[in-house]
Amino acid sequence: MTEPILATRGITKAFGALTASDDISIDLRPGEIHAVIGPNGAGKSTLIAQICGGLAPDAGQVIFGGQDVTGLATPARARMGLARTFQISALAMEDTVLQNVLLGALGASGRVWRFLRPALKDRALRERAEAALARVGLADHARTRTAELSHGQRRQLEVAVALTLRPRAFVMDEPMAGLGAEGSKQLTGVLDGLRAEAPILLVEHDMDAVFALADRISVLVYGRVIETGSVETIRNSPAVREAYLGDPA
Numbered sequence: 001m002t003e004p005i006l007a008t009r010g011i012t013k014a015f016g017a018l019t020a021s022d023d024i025s026i027d028l029r030p031g032e033i034h035a036v037i038g039p040n041g042a043g044k045s046t047l048i049a050q051i052c053g054g055l056a057p058d059a060g061q062v063i064f065g066g067q068d069v070t071g072l073a074t075p076a077r078a079r080m081g082l083a084r085t086f087q088i089s090a091l092a093m094e095d096t097v098l099q100n101v102l103l104g105a106l107g108a109s110g111r112v113w114r115f116l117r118p119a120l121k122d123r124a125l126r127e128r129a130e131a132a133l134a135r136v137g138l139a140d141h142a143r144t145r146t147a148e149l150s151h152g153q154r155r156q157l158e159v160a161v162a163l164t165l166r167p168r169a170f171v172m173d174e175p176m177a178g179l180g181a182e183g184s185k186q187l188t189g190v191l192d193g194l195r196a197e198a199p200i201l202l203v204e205h206d207m208d209a210v211f212a213l214a215d216r217i218s219v220l221v222y223g224r225v226i227e228t229g230s231v232e233t234i235r236n237s238p239a240v241r242e243a244y245l246g247d248p249a
């Protein structure tokens with residue numbers, strides 16, 4: 001079997017008497033979108049925080065690129081190529097779309113961002129930024145002020161910024177939240193093409209998007225993964241229906 005790029009091994013995290021992550025082992029393989037779904041309070045955010053470095057597990061490990069990164073802080077994991085998106089929008093609204101992506105590319109190049117002006121003239125950086133914009137369908141908006149983009153286009157821009165870091169894996173936290181039907185459809189198209197570049201661990205409530213995108217789905221209930229499988233497996237699982245949809249099979 002292909003070596004996973006990202007994996008948790010027996011991740012456990014308790015808040016007082018509540019076990020928010022209960023011995024969770026999931027993995028993300030090259031080329032796939034692995035969705036994590038579950039009812040409110042199931043522990044999705046807690047899991048993501050441990051994967052990305054915001055929260056230390058009580059037990060278990062996070063493995064990224066074959067290395068144990070459990071003790072590493074978020075920026076160190078990001079530098080290794082773990083790209084988290086959609087947590088808080090970090091876009092500079094008054095800057096143009098291209099400037100936002102250039103800032104990302106500049107960060108990835110290790111230079112400091114007070115040199116943004118020369119960066120606009122740096123051909124290699126600019127090409128990288130423009131390629132990222134084209135990748136998410138925003139090539140025609142390079143000179144648009146970011147504040148003028150629709151909500152959905154801003155999500156696309158966040159993906160472009162993340163792409164400039166040349167990520168090895170994406171962790172996405174509810175990318176479809178707050179988007180209308182059209183925005184969700186467009187972003188679904190972007191994410192669909194992205195898995196070839198870097199696999200995506202996708203936490204998402206929008207089941208249309210999950211069923212359209214996921215190669216595998218893990219279902220989290222009360223901090224436990226009760227089932228991992230293909231869309232078909234999950235759709236037909238009596239355990240998932242009962243525990244997640246509240247529908248006794």
Ligand SMILES: Nc1ncnc2c1ncn2[C@@H]1O[C@H](COP(=O)(O)OP(=O)(O)OP(=O)(O)O)[C@@H](O)[C@H]1O
Pocket residue numbers: 015018020038039040041042043044045046047
């Ligand atoms: N810092 C904390 N202190 C105490 N309890 C917490 C803390 N963070 C989360 N919890 C609890 O852990 C459980 C899991 O929460 P979490 O936010 O991970 O769930 P979730 O699946 O992401 O929910 P949602 O879908 O609503 O975002 C919940 O019962 C929550 O109240």
